[in-house]
Amino acid sequence: MQIASLTIDRIREGLLSRQFSAVELTEEALRFAEGENPRTGAYLRLSPERALDAARRVDERMARGEDPGPLAGVPVAVKDVILTKGITTTCGSKLLAGYVPPYDATAVVRVEEAGGIILGKTNCDEFAMGSSTENSAFGPVRNPVAPDRVPGGSSGGSAAAVAQGTAVVALGSDTGGSIRQPASFCGVVGVTPTYGRVSRYGLTAFASSLDHIGPFARTVKDAATLLRAIAGRDPRDSTSAGAPVPDYAALFGGGLKGLKLGLPREYLKDLGSEVGDLISRGVDVLIRLGCEVREMSLPSTGYAIPCYYIIATAEASSNLARYDGVRYTFRSAKSETLSDMYRNTRGEGFGAECKRRIMLGTYVLSAGYYDAYYLKAQKVRTLIARDFARAFEEVDAIVAPVSPFPAFKLGEKMDDPLAMYLSDIYTITGSLAGIPCMSVPCGRTAGGLPVGMQLLTTHFGEPAMFRLAGAFEEAGGLN
């Protein structure tokens, strides 16, 4: 069994035809992950006991003649900002190095209910803040395609595990691009669903109005299958949407004739030649498949970066206030007074990027600056959301780059935080509007680095998005 290239369907076939049991597959997956992980560092820890328990339950269900579930036997990697009961969950931070959650995230529960196997927890930028996974307190992750380069971030570990084959699918989180960008850098599929499509219960909060949990996979169909399993209303997350969850994977096929695609001129103007060329060739494939493509405008694009970074850091400064040495494992030894405890715990525990964002967020919310920055940014957010709403009256989906460049070298961009922020330009807009978006592999640069093409559509438009991506993939992408 070629473990590194398994799909959900192939696993199901293998289980139902008794080629292997879930336990056998899980044992093999654990062995393979153990052996291959040092190459990239994608996983922070494997969870063999939990994985084998879940595998045994799948085998038992099958023995009883029951359907083992849509994710039966599928090894799933989970980003370490997503809580897993009884399995250490660090959020990539010293502050939570020894934290063992007393409950599971809803998405994790649903993966297991669907028969999925939680194989382990993947490395990420600290508290999901970053675009390279270099901000993890536990070391960076290496891109499996090019080991001297980053996998992207903040869900770098999840993307790398799927690309490397040490997971079949993975859960990541996306606030400003943290699923789409690593998917692009590692050459896998990454989906950021509509805001509220997947419950955030058990996702360590970074920016509550922007956070999403979403799937990574090697195929569009597998991403769609995983999304369906985890999506849907959760009474534990009051922002989770009640809209029914379609059977995304079943809606594939049907051709793209007449589908109208928009190309935002603001996204294309500063695009570097290699990425621009690959996206352009991707668009050509979509045209060949029957889509009508037209140029369009998202006029507020130029204000998206300041808008995003004000809102995201403001919300983050609030969400990260809870890490104060009282409840969650780490407390500074220099804690004579309560005030010392708070300040020293946080001063010693947070990495530089988290501190920077907390400072920025605190500043924009502070008295005298709130109106000029935070309130202003929220109004600009409305304009950005309106841009998309207007666009989707004219087109069915938007095609865009994910990142201005492919995977950069480890250490290359650590000195210029603002430059890092500016590179998020293509992904933060979708996050601000709460619309679904995804990255699908779209060829490689001359140097062999993967580049992803982004598809965006209207709220709850995942079916159309998957249809587009699925057809693109079936046509062979750029091959």
Added chain:
Amino acid sequence: MRITEKEVRYVAGLANLTLDDTEVARFRADLDGILEHMDKLNEVDTAGVEPMTQVLFEQAAGLREDVIEAPLGNEAALANAPQRGPGYFKVPKVVER
């Protein structure tokens, strides 16, 4: 210069973060550059535009039934405490007797 070292220390105080002198200098420079970029928002006319605080699709589903559900429990809740007493998190003394 948009932000001084004094302001950086003030904000760090609000955020309950201890910063050493190197950090203060470094963050002053970082924030200065970032805040300059943020000033771009002044170019946009947002008169009459409602702030977007949330991506809202529907009214909140309302309250759940008033039925007792199993709580997390003290043991589970305190399991990750840096310091604990019976049924509580222990912290340094706040009030001097």
